[in-house]
Amino acid sequence: MSSLSATIQDVFNEPGCGKNANKSEAERKKGCTKQLQPGGAAGGCAFDGAKIALQPLTDVAHLVHGPIACEGNSWDNRGAKSSGSNLWRTGFTTDINETDVVFGGEKRLFKSIREIIEKYDPPAIFVYQTCVPAMIGDDIDAVCKAAREKFNKPVIPINSPGFVGPKNLGNKLAGEALLQHVIGTEEPEYTTPYDLNIIGEYNLSGELWQVKPLLDELGIRIMACISGDGKYKEVASSHRAKAAMMVCSKAMINVARKMEERYGIPFFEGSFYGIEDSSDSLREIARMLIERGAPAELMDRTEALIAREEAKAWAAIAKYKPRFEGKKVLLITGGVKSWSVVAALQEAGLELVGTSVKKSTKEDKERIKELMGQDAHMIEDMTPREMYKMLKDARADIMLSGGRSQFIALKASMPWLDINQERHHAYMGYVGMVKLVEEIDKALYNPVWAQVRKPAPWETAGENWQSRAMAQAEAEAAALAADPVKAEEARRAKKICNCKSVELGVIEDAILANNLSTVEGVREKTNASGGCGACAVRIEEILAQMVSASHAIAAE
Amino acid sequence: MANVSVSKKACSVNPLKMSQPIGGALAFMGLRGAMPLLHGSQGCTSFGLVLFTRHFKEAIPMQTTAMSEVATVLGGYDNVEQAVLNIYNRTKPEIIGICSTGVTETKGDDVDGYIKLIREKNAAVAHLPIVYVSTPDFKDAFQDGWEKTVTRIVETMVEAPKSAARRDPTKINVLPGCHLTPGDLDELRTIIEDFGLEPTFLPDLAGSLDGHIPDDFTPTTIGGVGVEEISMMGQAGWTIAIGAQMRQAAEAMQKKTGVPFRLFERLCGLEANDALMSFLTDISGRPAPMKYRRQRGQLVDAMLDGHFHIGGRKLAVGAEPDLLNEIGGLLTEMGAQLLVAVTTTQSPVLERLPTEEVLIGDLEDLENLAKAKDCDLMVTHSHGRQAASRLKIPFFRMGIPMFDRLGGGHQLMVGYRGGRDLIFDISNLLMADHEDNHEPTPDSWRDGVGPSHAATSH
């Protein structure tokens, strides 16, 4: 366990993480695990995160050491795609029982590894630690080591029991396991000046394949994709790549940075969502490869390809303009990089009426303002009721979001499109953006909406459940409008820090009473932003607002 | 007489089984205004939530005590208290149902003690119904979690009638196993009501997870059986329990309230429904309505038409014991052979299955055995899809989770009508498979191979 906590400390010390770099030494030590609120919401556990990050390695046997809950309730629930082996879709678990809990599960784990090798003979086995065996003290490192020696095959421990933290911590721990046990352990058959690693891409719905043909055309070889459609040997020899592109910084920045440190592989953070982002990423890849020895003509070919693909994509999207005239979109994505699709949607003639910025950084927000105008409707944290109302009031014609909020749109009888992890379509690269626009068109113009909005024959006007829900919301709003005291109360009751459950009023009072001007100060006095730190941006905004308000008063 | 064995493998491959606590949580979801709460780390709840959302295609209420590593070592009192208070303040539930997990059972949290203390310390929740069930992940399976939870609800929430005179013979308690879908419950309700009886279902997933559209955004369950109604179940004339898993709950009901029970181990197929009809006739004193006489004829007709396709099929079924009994029983009665039966947990019903061997195992076992015995129809939940496609045999989805097809919640199995629909669905699947993959070609005739499966067609 002690080595695990050291690893956790280590990933929190990640200097590549912008959020971390701004924290004090002591703050960094505390890490960014959010203390979850019992009876509050629930996200995935660290084990979940580790498995999500690594399972797209397709030829590896992923063995979950623990009771049936961890694997039995969850296997085969991700839409990553493989171009080769399908072994990753096989659920392996030790399914430990009461006896194992009493006497320890190490023997069962060892036997399980042997059975997998005998039956499936994969190039490697990843062993995931979960809560119960961690509690009873099963030493999976030792078991893996013994198995490695006995069977002469990589058996890699992934120390990520769920209770050490949330999903994103698990992503990082998975990355650490790769760094420690996999990357650099084998040599590639050959290398070229065009060898690229892609890090933090999971190939959901086969998205990577929307981009791969472009790289192929340029002669750029994906040496290893970590981990979408990845193969063990590729990842093991990925330390010989010339450059790397990091697709999701949240998940695997530690891998990208440490590979730069250890093997001198420079990386950049890029995205293939959105047309301009795709072009930027291709340019950056070419630039870095040239810097590391590829011939300079690569850039000319890249520019030519970009010009061709962009023209094709914009032309395809422009066709939708007349159909999208006056149509409004609500974008709820958790806020990571939502601006990268905003441009494409605007090009198609859609009006963005709101976008969530819950997880966005300051720069992300600036980008959104740039694209959508100063009064961009940025949504911090919308309650289901508010989303529903927005759709019902036809302030939006369609909602794009992850699966979690789909029912709100559907129950409001409004079009909805999945743009998160469980989506069925791939939206990456130039073709992906066109596909997204196509899908929006399909959803908006589906005749089903007119059908499902028709009241039942026995319903009198205004008597259906939808109007009742609306009336209720309106009554609440009216009550607030009529009563300034209550309205102020409601305003002050807004939760700013979800982890520590701190309300706006408390923060404002603390700022006024103590003349605070920094997030640290607010944290000290109110405990806000003492958890995951995501609300630091919000607190900064409150501070800025109060300062400008007090200036205004002073000027009068 | 089937011989029941347990897989000897150390490593479970492609689990058929799901964990006990989420079975318990699902039972709580059949109560109105309920919030199921798993006492464990957050991942356990999150996985259950995703599983149910993908199956029912509905928003699912479920909460976690969010045990961290430290809390797990120190004990979970604070987390349980905070969770209960947070849920109470935010969602105003009518009942909170707590299931333990492997994480908290390993430490051995005394949750019943916690609840007592929480009530003493917090007046607001002093009278809020809170039911706790012990459901460690490292024991038993989904069905057991359901079974224990319903039993516990009966033990703690049903009130014993003050006098025998308060009994109402038209009131019927129904205790359905977790193998019944919301669609099945609706069908049963109609049947029972058609005899002039008034059923109370515990749990009632038809009221909460049948895909209807709510009036409002409630974070708790939106339908199901209410706390009040449960407390009055002791005044019913009879209890009908469905599936061997519900015996314990029915017995608990009888012990506490004196309400006699009748257990139907099966409600799929002709004989099973004949038994139900005569029972309802007996207790209501009414003859079976015309409607059911017609439906019986339709089922018989469907059996005659369907037996051409189902007869002689070599069947591989992977399901929890009661579902295995229902579907294995029906198809055997239609002339199929239940050659491979894989299940998740012990049950008295297993020995009575119409097959020689029953294995408590996983989907790898199901796949290997189906291959070895050359089976030509596989029935299990959605996770069997890869195995069936590798074996290239028709695949019929039944049970939870059914994430890659729509309508799992409305799949009908009980009643004459349910049997009829099921026979048609399976026969159609087999016919389509025959057309697509087994039509003879000049080549196959020349080689003397012929259609490659054993269905006695025409």
Ligand code: SF4
């Ligand atoms: S929290 Fe722990 S026990 Fe629960 S699913 Fe995650 S790893 Fe498994």
